[in-house]
Amino acid sequence: MTVHILLVEDDPGDAGLTAAYLRQTRFAGSAPRIETATSLRDARGKIAEALPDLVLLDLALPDSSGLATVTAMQALLPEIPIVVLSGQRDPEFEAQVLEAGAQDYLVKGEFDAEHIGRTIRHARTRARLEARLKLQDAALQAVASGIIITDADAHILWSNPAFSQITGYSREEALGRTLRELLRSGHNDAAVYENLWQTIRAGQVWRGELVSKRRDDSLYDEELAITPVRDAHGAIQHFVTVQQDISARRATEEKIRQLAFFDALTELPNRRLLHDRLRQSLAGCGRNQRGGALLFIDLDNFKGLNDSLGHDMGDLLLIQVARRLVECVREGDTVARLGGDEFVVMLEDLSGNQDEAVHQAEAVGEKILATLNLPYFLDGHEQHSTPSIGITLFHDPREDIDDLLKRADLAMYQAKEAGRNTLRFFDHAMQTRVEERATLEQELRRGLHLGQFLLYYQPQVDAAGRVIGAEALLRWNHPRRGLVLPGEFIQLAEETGLIVSLGHWVLEQACRQLAAWSRDPDLAHLTLAVNVSARQFRHPDFAERTLALLDQCGAAPNRLKLELTESLLLDNLEATAEKMSLLKAHGIGFALDDFGTGYSSLAYLRRLPLDQLKIDRSFVKDVLANPNDAVIARTIIALGQSLGLPVIAEGVETTLQHDFLASHGCGDFQGYLYGRPVPVEEFPRPARDANG
Numbered sequence: 001m002t003v004h005i006l007l008v009e010d011d012p013g014d015a016g017l018t019a020a021y022l023r024q025t026r027f028a029g030s031a032p033r034i035e036t037a038t039s040l041r042d043a044r045g046k047i048a049e050a051l052p053d054l055v056l057l058d059l060a061l062p063d064s065s066g067l068a069t070v071t072a073m074q075a076l077l078p079e080i081p082i083v084v085l086s087g088q089r090d091p092e093f094e095a096q097v098l099e100a101g102a103q104d105y106l107v108k109g110e111f112d113a114e115h116i117g118r119t120i121r122h123a124r125t126r127a128r129l130e131a132r133l134k135l136q137d138a139a140l141q142a143v144a145s146g147i148i149i150t151d152a153d154a155h156i157l158w159s160n161p162a163f164s165q166i167t168g169y170s171r172e173e174a175l176g177r178t179l180r181e182l183l184r185s186g187h188n189d190a191a192v193y194e195n196l197w198q199t200i201r202a203g204q205v206w207r208g209e210l211v212s213k214r215r216d217d218s219l220y221d222e223e224l225a226i227t228p229v230r231d232a233h234g235a236i237q238h239f240v241t242v243q244q245d246i247s248a249r250r251a252t253e254e255k256i257r258q259l260a261f262f263d264a265l266t267e268l269p270n271r272r273l274l275h276d277r278l279r280q281s282l283a284g285c286g287r288n289q290r291g292g293a294l295l296f297i298d299l300d301n302f303k304g305l306n307d308s309l310g311h312d313m314g315d316l317l318l319i320q321v322a323r324r325l326v327e328c329v330r331e332g333d334t335v336a337r338l339g340g341d342e343f344v345v346m347l348e349d350l351s352g353n354q355d356e357a358v359h360q361a362e363a364v365g366e367k368i369l370a371t372l373n374l375p376y377f378l379d380g381h382e383q384h385s386t387p388s389i390g391i392t393l394f395h396d397p398r399e400d401i402d403d404l405l406k407r408a409d410l411a412m413y414q415a416k417e418a419g420r421n422t423l424r425f426f427d428h429a430m431q432t433r434v435e436e437r438a439t440l441e442q443e444l445r446r447g448l449h450l451g452q453f454l455l456y457y458q459p460q461v462d463a464a465g466r467v468i469g470a471e472a473l474l475r476w477n478h479p480r481r482g483l484v485l486p487g488e489f490i491q492l493a494e495e496t497g498l499i500v501s502l503g504h505w506v507l508e509q510a511c512r513q514l515a516a517w518s519r520d521p522d523l524a525h526l527t528l529a530v531n532v533s534a535r536q537f538r539h540p541d542f543a544e545r546t547l548a549l550l551d552q553c554g555a556a557p558n559r560l561k562l563e564l565t566e567s568l569l570l571d572n573l574e575a576t577a578e579k580m581s582l583l584k585a586h587g588i589g590f591a592l593d594d595f596g597t598g599y600s601s602l603a604y605l606r607r608l609p610l611d612q613l614k615i616d617r618s619f620v621k622d623v624l625a626n627p628n629d630a631v632i633a634r635t636i637i638a639l640g641q642s643l644g645l646p647v648i649a650e651g652v653e654t655t656l657q658h659d660f661l662a663s664h665g666c667g668d669f670q671g672y673l674y675g676r677p678v679p680v681e682e683f684p685r686p687a688r689d690a691n692g
Contacts, residue, residue, distance in 0.1 A: 007034060075621075085108055169215050225242045297343040298341060
């Protein structure tokens, strides 16, 4: 079957060269069918006529540029692999492009027919794997929970088919018996059952996790919610149990992690896992006063080998290089493949003395040079390949991960300029990116000092469309750049610690606004949601400073709602729950902001004093087009109902989205359909009650 490739490129020269490369490639023995578009609008027309198998996408088009181009194409073709063509190498931007949905990133002038052919094959393979995993995950999420109804003595009166599927017991076998009799595994503490019975006998809902036993004696993990049902006189007559087998979900999550964190060709950690391990290593540097090093390795003349021997032989070489690199380092070190012929070695537990650490890293680098210079035997033929290695050291926990990788990358280019097959340490004169980041940090500090920040307010409405509150959204009124959105500076503020002062300012302004609204009869009922960052929330004085602000401004605590992220809640759960409970006791509410975007267990929800779940805009955006997003949205709403937590959906832009979410029980909404973020003086005044 002929592969249909849509090339979106407005430069005739680049388009012609890329098309020429494509015509030299073969997929399943056939040349691809190439169709060219010169703009995003042109591409939409081509797509309407016939769906391509893959898109080669230039980011600089007449009617779109940058990440917006990737986002727009991803929206048009959510299931079709996209390979981005860029005119410059920028590792940070490349990572953003891949996060936005592209399968790969090619730099113009740095690829040929073999390279682009291999990239397309890998992109299509990854897309098929990801689609398959998404389908499996959607199927698992859509499976109905087991439901059992018992009498007051816990004897089963009714069960649904899902109960039989989960446990192996037919309804006939289950009737008249108790859940504990059927499912008792011997792997649960007696105190758990004692707490369960005390809770439901008191007329309260019990939620928890148990290890249970199926009919065939196999064990599985399940989540349970047991709800007492009273009669008209208040006596407990029945119990309704909702169960979910979470074993398959955990297995699927592990498969997803494997795909997300490891390179398919070499089975080495990929860029994402390297980032995670580097983040952990940096944290360890602060604790043990030790250091580490990054070695950026690029194979010399790898393109020539591919040109002469073909991409299959090139892949064999990459696999052997990966094995040799692993043999050159200790068990606790990390060898990762970033893509193409680029590898990174992360050395940990080096000396805290810089001179000694340089010597240790250099010794490993020399060992890698010697090992990779040995002959390679590829399909019976002897071949030779050499590396260029760039090295940078790290020891400060506050180091920026992307900056570290850039330093090692720049040092690698120094090694190439020095004649290749050698190593070089990072030259600080080349850290242009670091200086730009320092400039932004200075401007951020100056902006905070000069009062360049302001809050915009986006309405939140109930099912009837009545304004019930707002979310406070930060904006930076930059003297040169105009209005800057938080996505461009919040991460830097978090990393530098400025987020604590900035977040305190936001809370102060929000409290003042609540106090002002309280003096207006039309606005006194409004709540105000404020995003709180991880670093800000973990500050030792956060709770005390927040309560002091409310008191100073004269704002009602029960009108303030703090929005926290899932990752924040899961880090040091006990301390988080304690701080939330302290604030909750004074009336402050809590919403879970990005619920459903991670892979974490849901068990923590029972332990935290939450007031609301928020459906992330990433699910709302394609809730009508993507069955998986629709299932996730419905699941979050159902979970909120079972936990007694209201649910709000953000990013609602169309009436169809609103109707879908409302029909499944979502009660509150936020998005452009109801109003864009605006200065407070433009915030819509709720309509007066007709009877008031």
